[in-house]
Amino acid sequence: MCICWVKLMVMSQWGRCMGEECGTGGVQSRTVWCIHSEGWTTHHSNCRHSDKPESQRPCFKVCEWHQDLFEWEVSEWGPCVLASFHSNELKLRTTECVTAQHGIQRRKVHCVRTSNRTAVTERICEFFSPRLALEQACLIPCPHDCIVSDFSSWSGCSRTCGTGLQHRTRNVLAAPMYGGANCPNLTQTRTCANLSPCPVGESEHHYSLKVGPWSECRQPQHKGLWMSGRTMLDFTTGDTERNTVKRHIQSSQHHHHHLHHHHSLKGLEVEIGYQTRQVRCVRSDGKNAMLSLCTLDNGPGTFQSCIMPRDCETSDWSVWSPCSKTCRASDMSPGFRVRTRSITQTPIGLGKECTALEEKEACNIIGDLLPNCPRFSTDWGDCQVAPLLSQQDRRLNNVSVLCGGGIQTRQLYCVQVPDNSSPHHRKEVSRPVSGRLCTGDLPSAVQPCSIPCPQLCLLSSWSSWGACLHDNCMETHGRKGYRQRRREVLEEGSGTESCAHLLESMPCEDPVCFLWQVQSEGACVPTEGNCGNGTRTQTVACVNSQGQLVPEELCEDEPPPKEVSCVMACSGDCVLSSWSDWSSCSHSCSSKSSEGRQSRTRTILGLPGEAKACPAAAALEEWRTCNDHPCITFYWEASPWGPCIEDSSMNLNGTGYWNGTATCAVGVQIRKVVCMKTGVGPVIPKRCPEAARPDTIQPCLLPCKKDCIVTPFSEWTACPTTCLPVNSSVPSQSRYRFIIQRAANGGQECPDTLYEERECEALLVCPIYRWKTHRWHPCTLVPDSVQQGMTGASESCGKGLEMRGVSCVDEYDEMAAVSECLQWAGPMPSRFRSCWVPCRDDCTFSSWSKFSECSGCGSRRTRKRTLTGRSRKQDRCQHEDLYPLVESEPCPCEEFVSQPYGNWSSCILLETPVQGSLQGWRGRREVRDCGHGLRYRAVACLDHEAHLVSPDLCSESGLVEEVCHIPCPLDCKLSDWSPWSACSASCGSGLKIRSKWLREKPFNGGRPCPKLDLKNQVYEAVPCRSECGQYEWVTDPWSVCTINTVDELPACGEGVQSRKIRCMRRGSEDLVSSVNETFCDQDEIPPQAQTCILPCPNDCVMSQWSQWSTCSIVRCPFCLMRTRHVLRPPVADRVCPDSSQTEPCSLNSTCFNYHYNVSSWSTCQLSEHAICGQGTRTRLLDCIRSDGKVVDLSVCEELGLPQPWRLTMNCVMDCPFNCILSDWAPWTECSHTCGSKGVMTRSRRVLQQAHDEGRPCASQLSQSKPCPISPCYTWLLSDWSPCTVEVDPGQKIIESYSILMVFIYCRTEVVICDLSCTGDCHLTEWSQWSSCQLTCLEGRSFETVGRQARSQAVVIQVLENQDSCPHQVFETRPCKGGKCHSYEWRTSAWNDNERSVWCQRSDGVNVTGGCFPQNRPTTVRHCHPPCTKPFSHCKQSGVCGCEKGYTEVMTTHGFLDYCTKTPGTDNKKADVKTSSGRLKPGTTQIQDFFGEWSLQPLDEGKPLSGILYYIILYYIILYYIILIIFFMIILYIIFIFFIVIYYEHTLPFRSLGSIRYFPE
Secondary structure, three states, X not given: OOOOOOEEEEEOOXXXXXXXXXXXXXEEEOOXXXXXXXXXXXXXXXOOHHHOOOOEEEEEEOOHHHHHOEEEEEOOOOOOEEOOOOHHHHHHHHHHOOOEEEEEEEOOEEEEEOOOOOEEOHHHHHHHOOOOOOXXXXXXXXXXXXXXXXXXXXXXXXXXXXXXXXXXXXXEEEOOEOOOOOOOOOEEEEEEEOOOOOOOOOOOOOEEEEEOOOOOOEOOOXXXXXXXXXXXXXXXXXXXXXXXEEOOOOOOOOOOOOOOOOHHHHHHOOOEEEEXXXXXXEEOOOOEEOHHHOOOOOOOOOEEEEEOOEOOEEOOOOOOOOXXXXXXXXXXXXXXXXXXOOEEEOOEOOOOOOOOOEEEEEEOOOOOOOOEOOEEEOOEOXXXXXXXXXXXXXXXXXXXXXXXXXXXXXXXEEEEOOOOOOOOOOOOOOEEOOHHHOOOOOOOOEEEEEEOOOOOOEEOXXXXXXXXXXXXXXXXXXXXXXXXXXXOEXXXXXXXXXXXXXXXXXXXXXXOOOEEEEEEEOOOEEOOOOOEEEEEEEEEEEEOOOOOEOOHHHOOOOOXXXXXXXXXXXXXXXXXXXXXXXXXXOOOOEOOOOOEEEEEEOOEEEOOOOOOXXXXXXXXXXXXXXXXXXXXXXXEEEOXXXXXXXXXXXXXXXXXXXXXXXXXXXXXXXXXXXXXXXXXXXXXXXXXXXXXXXXXXXXXXXXOOEOOEEOOOOOOOOOOOOOEOOOXXXXXXXXXXXXXXXXXXXXXXXOOOOEEEEEOOOOOEOOOXXXXXXXXXXXXXXXXXHHHHHHOOOOOOXXXXXXXXXXXXXXXXXXXXXXXXXXXXXXXXXXXEEEEEOOOOOOEEOXXXXXXXXXXXXXXXXXXXXXXXXXXXXXXXXXXXOOOOEEEXXXXXXXXXXXXXXXXXXXXXXXXXXXXXXXXXXXXXXXXXXXXXXXXXXXXXXXXXXXXXXXXXXXXXXXXXXXXXXXXOEOOEEOOXXXXXXXXXXXXXXXXXXXXXXXXXXXXXXXXXXXXXXXXXXXXXXXXXEOOOOEEEEEOOOOOOEOOOOOOOOOOEEEXXXXXXXXXXXXXXXXXXXXXXXXXXXXHOOOOEEEEEEOOOOOOEEOOOOOOOOOOHHHOOEEEXXXXXXXXXXXXXXXXXXXXXXXXXXXXXXXXOXXXXXXXXXXXXXXXXXXXXXXXXXXXXXXXXXXXXEEOHHHHHHOOOOOOOOOEEEEEEOOOOOOEEOOOOOOOOOOOOOEOOOEEEEEOOEEEOOOOOOOOOOOOOEEEEEOOOEOOOEEEEOOOOOOEOOOOOOEEEEEEEEEEOOEEEEEEEEXXXXXXXXXXXXXXXXXXXXXXXXXXXXXXXXXXXXXXXEEEOEEOOOHHHHHHOOOOEEEEEEEOOOEOXXXXXXXXXXXXXXXXXXXXXXXXXXXXXXXXHHHOOOOEOXXXXXXXXXXXXXXXXXXXXXXXOEEEEEOOOOOEEEEEEOOOOOOOOOOOXXXXXXXXXXXXHHHHHOOOOOOOOOOOOOOOOOHHHHHHHHHHHHHHHHHHHHHHHHHHHHHHHHHHHHHHHHHHHHHHHHHHHOOO
C-alpha cells in the first residue's frame, strides 16, 4: 500500500520595507518554509519548487519626513444599524429590549496623499499611526410597532334587502420603526342581513358601466382616407409663397407625406389623431353582463380626437462652463461647472416632457494646483489725531501741531493673492478683483496709532562766570580773552526743536589760563629767638582755571618762592589777622552806571604794648574794582540741521554701512552757525570764541528712495453678455487700481489715473423674433368609420379639435428657427383647441352682439344673442340657466385715488454718489449721521369702488416723500484749563493743580463728559518741586572786638563783636540789595553777635579758630575738632591757651544723616499738543535730613548716596475713539411682493466701538422704508367634486378662485381619479395626518424631528372580489413641534368575570399597539374550586369572595366557607368588612365574643387563616385592654387635679384661724 504525505508551503508575515533611500526602491522580505502535513518542518526540496511563494517583493519605503505627505482620510460615521444576530436570539432580544438595542456605525478609512488626496496603500500610513477604527457601537431605540387607532363605527349594510356586507376601518397613527411589527389589518368586514327580503323577481346583482382608459392617440389604418379630411400646414420656403395654409387632398395610395428637412420647421408640424376606450357592463360580483343592462341615455363617450404625441427634442450639450472654483479655498469646498442645451422641439400632446436643460458637476474638488483664494489687502494711511478731537477742541487747536495717540485707517479691497510657492524676487503687487470674491469677515479698517511728540530741551541754570581765559589756552596770543559761563542739557529734546545755546562768552583783557597757586603754608619760624623776622615755607602748584593741577611748564610766570619771609610778633607788638578772602564782586560786569567792587578785611587779634600801636581802622580794610569788563555777552547760535543730502566727496551713494547696518547711502547735514550778541542780534564771528564754535556739518543716513507702488489695473468690468434692446444707451466698462505705497524721498511719483472707463465694444442689438399665428382651421372630428364602428352613429358631429399654424418669424417676417422664438419671443402660443361640430338636435345661437355703452364708473354693460333655426322651438333650449342669452360685465373705470397708508419711515439721509462702482470695491470712512434727509410713506392706490389696484396707476414710485432733519450730535463742552496753582511745598516735592468746569452737557449722542466731581469740575494734579536753597543767609565779616571798660585800664580781655547778616537769593548777581528775611530758613539764621577775647599786651595771641572738622559717627564721642596756632608768644610767666578744641558729635544736633525719599508716581502726563497716547509718569526725589527736614538735593548728591529708583516711566493714556460704522448695505428686496406689509431694509455694522470718552455709536444700525402697496392674489380652493365620468371619464373637478379684494377670477382644475364600480374592491380616501409624534426614550426626545402618518384602508363590497383587492397603504412625513407619548393598559370594570382591556396613549387616544404585550391584564378570571356558595363570585386574585354587602367567613385552610350579611351595611366608613355570624355557634367564650367578626385585608387577597388568625385576635384584645387602662389613668389625673384645686382655695383661711388662736 502506498501512503502519500502532503507537504505544504508556509509563509511568515511580510517584514518591514528596507532600502537605502526613501520611496519606491525598497524591498520587503518574508520567510518561506516547507512543513509536513502533520505539522513538522521538513527540507524545502520535499515541496514542489513551482508552488513556492515569493519571499521578496518591491515596496515603498516610508521615512519620517513622509509623515507630512500622507495621512488617514476618515469619512463621517454612517447611520446606526442593528447589529446582526443569530435567528435563535430574535425572540430573546425582542423581549429583553427596555429602552434601546445595540447597533453598529461604520465609516471608511483610507490612506491618502495630502497633496492631491489620492489613495495609496494603507501600509504607508500604518507606519506612522495605527489605522483608525472602522466600526463603533451605537444605540438604537427599541423596536416600535405600528400603532393604529380604534375602529370606526360600522358602515351601513351594502344592500337594503337580503344579505350584504358592512365594514369599519382604522387609521395608522405611527408607522413601525427600528424593526417593529408591521401594521395590522386596517379593515374589518362582516355580513349583514336585512329584516326585509328582496322582492321576488329582483335581481340580487347590480349593474354598472365600467369605463376603461383611453388608448394611445393613433392615426386611422387608412391614413389616406383619414388625411383626406384633415388640415395640414405647409411651411414650404418657396420664394413665391410663404406661410400659406393649404388643403391637402390625397388619394389613399399615397402613404408618405413629403417631409421638409429644414430643422427649424420640424417642431411646427401638428397632426390630429383619435383615441378610443372600452365601455362594458359589469355585474356587482365582477362578471361582465350585456351592455343593454347598463345602457344610459347619455352614456360616456368611447372615442375622441387627440393630438398625435411628439416628444421633446433638444440640441446637443454646450461645452462645460469654467469651474466656479478658481482658487484654493481653506474650507475644501468643491466648485461646479455647468453645461446647457436648448429646446428644438417642444412636446406635443402626451409626448415626453423635456428633460433637464442644465447639468452641473463638481470640479476642482481639492484644488491644490489652483492659486490662493482672494483675500483683503491693506495699506494703512497716515496717523491722524484730529478725528479724536471733540467739536470744541477741533475749533481751538492747531491741527498741524497735534501729536500723541491718533487713529489711522486703511482701504479694504479684494485682491488675487499670488501663490506662496512661487519665488518672490521683488515685492509682489496683487491685482484687484471683485469684492464678491472675498468672503468672510472684513479685517479691521481702523487701528490706533501714535505721532511722536516733540520733547522740549531741559537745561540747567547758568554757572558763575569763569576767569578770563584765552580763546585757546594752548595757543595764547595777545591780551584778549573771554570769561565764560555754561549750562548743561538735563534732558535732550526731540522733534524739530533743538536745545538753546549752552555757552555764553564775555570779552576780557589780560587772560590767564594757568597760574601758580599756593597750596599750603607752614608756620612762621623766627630766625633768632622766639619772635621777630623769620621764614615760612609754602607749597605751590600750577593750576588751570578750574583749580586742577597741570604741568608746571604751562604756567608762564616764574613760580613763587618756596620760602617767604614773615614776622612773628613779639611781646608788645600789635597782632593782626591775615587778610580775609576777597568778597564777591558786587556786579558781574561794569557799565556806565555801575562798577563792580570787592573788599577784604583783617582784624586786631592782640593789643600792643604802650610803646607800640596798631594800624588805623582804615588800614584794616582794602577795596578793589572787579568785573570791570563791559556787560556784553556773545554766544554761537546754531540753526536746526538741514535735510540729509548726498555728498559726492564721501562716494557712498551705493549700498553702504552705517553703524554696522546696511543703508542706502550716507550723506551730510548742514546748519548755519552765527555769532549773536545778547539783546542785539548777529555780529561778526570774531566776537565769539572760535574754540566754542559748533559744528556746521555732520554725516547722516540718507533715506532710501521710495517709488510709488500701485496695483495693476483690475480686469475690465464685464460688459453685458446679452444683446441690447433697441434704442438703449451704449454700456461702459471700468477698471481700477489702488496706491499701495506713495512716493517718498525723491522716488517716482504716483500716476494720476487710478480709474478708467470706456465704452463696451459694439454689441449686437437684440434680435426681434415673434410668433406668427395663422387662422384656426375647421374642427376635425374622429373619422366617421371609427364613429360608426364604435357606436353605429350616422351623423358626424360632436366634440373635436381644431388647430392653427404657428411659425417663427424675424422682424422682416422671414422664416426663422423655432429655437429663436423660444429664446426671444417667449412660450409658443397654443396650436390647438377643443371645438364642437353641432348636431342636428343641438341648440344653435347667433353670434354675440357688441357690448352696450357704459353710463359711467360703476355701471355694467351687456351683450345678447338669440336662438336660431329649430332651436327656437325646442323646450330644452329655452332654459336660460343652461343656455344664457344675455351676458353682463362691469364697465372699465379709470378713476383712481391715492391714500397714504401706514407710518412714516425713519429719516433717511441723502446718499453721496460714488464714482463708478468704486463703492463695491472699498469702503468709505466718512459716514454722515445728521443733516437733511427724506422720509417715506406708502400710498395705497384705490379705484372707484375703494378696491386696491396697482400703485403704478396713481404714482411712479408708490411712495410719498417728505423732507426731514436729523439733529447733529453735540459733544460735552468744558471750560479752558485754569492757571496752575503754586507748588504746595516750599522746599522739595509737592503738587500743583489746575481745573476746568462744565459748560454744556452732551446732546443727541455727542461725546460724553469726563468724570466730574460734585461741582461739575475736573481736576489735574502734577508733581512739582521747589528749590530748597533759593535763598541763603549772607554774612559780613565780624567787627573789631569791643571791650567795655569803666576805668582807664587797657582795653583788653573779654568783649563783644558783631556782624551784619542779609537774606539774598542764591546765585543773584546783585550782591548789594537783599530780600525779605522770611524767605530764608529761620532755623539756620547765623548769629549777629558773639563774645570775643582781645589779648592784653603780655598775653599769648592765638590765630582765629579754623573751621570745625566734619562730624563722623566713627569718631565719637569727640568727633568735632578745630585748631589755631600762636601768633604772639606770651611773657615768661604766662602760657598760651589750648591750640585745639573738640566737641562730641550729637545726632540731629551737631551731625546729621541723610537719605533719599521718593514720592508716589504721578498720573500719566501727555505732551502739550497730545490728547492721548504715549505719556510719562514721574516721581520726585527729596533729600531728607535725619531730623526730617527736607534739604537741597545737592547735599545727598555730594555725599554720594545711592539712588536706585527710576524717576520716569512710560505710560499710555487711552484714546477717546469715536464709534466707526460701516457704509450702509444696499437696500434689500421687499419682504412681501404684495400687500401693505412689505418693507425694504438696510443695515450697517460697527467697525469700531466707542472707547473711553469717544462718541458712542448711533442707535440706528438698521433702517427700513415701505414698499409700494400692490394687490395680492391668492387661490382659494373648493373641495374636490365627486369623481365622475360624465364629462370626461375618470376626471375629478376642483374649482379654485383667485381673490383680489372683491374681484374673483375662477379657473377649473381637472385631475385623474378612480371611480369604483358597484362591487369593486377599492381603497378609502387618505385619512387625516396624525398628530406629530417624537421617538422618545424614557420621556426624552431621541430625535429633533417628529413624524406623522396617514393611511388608506381596503373596502370590500363583494366577497367574490376580495382576491383582486389592492393592498392597504400608509405613508409618513417629517414634522416639527412633536410630543413624546407614553402608552399604558386600561381596563373596564369586571362584568360576570370578564372585562375589556385596551391600550391608551397619554393624550387619551385609544390605540392598538404601543403597550407591552407582556404586561397586558387578563380579560377573564377563573377560580379553583369554583365559587358555588350563595352570594359568592370569583375575584381577580383567583379566590372566591362575597358580593357587596356580605362578609366572607373563611375556613382554616383559607377557603370561603360561607357569606353572611354584613351588619350596618349603611355605614360605609369601615375599612374592615363585618358580617353577623350568630347562626354559627362558637366553641369558646372568646369565639362567642368575637364570633361575628371575620378579618379580611382591604385588597382582594387571600383571607387570613390558621395561627395568623388567632394572633390577630390576640392583638385586638390587647389593644382594647390598653385603651381601657388609658381611660382609667385619665380619670385618675382629673380626680387629683380637682383635689389640688380644692386645697389651694381653703388653705389661706385655715392660716388666718391659726393666727387668731395663737396671738403674741
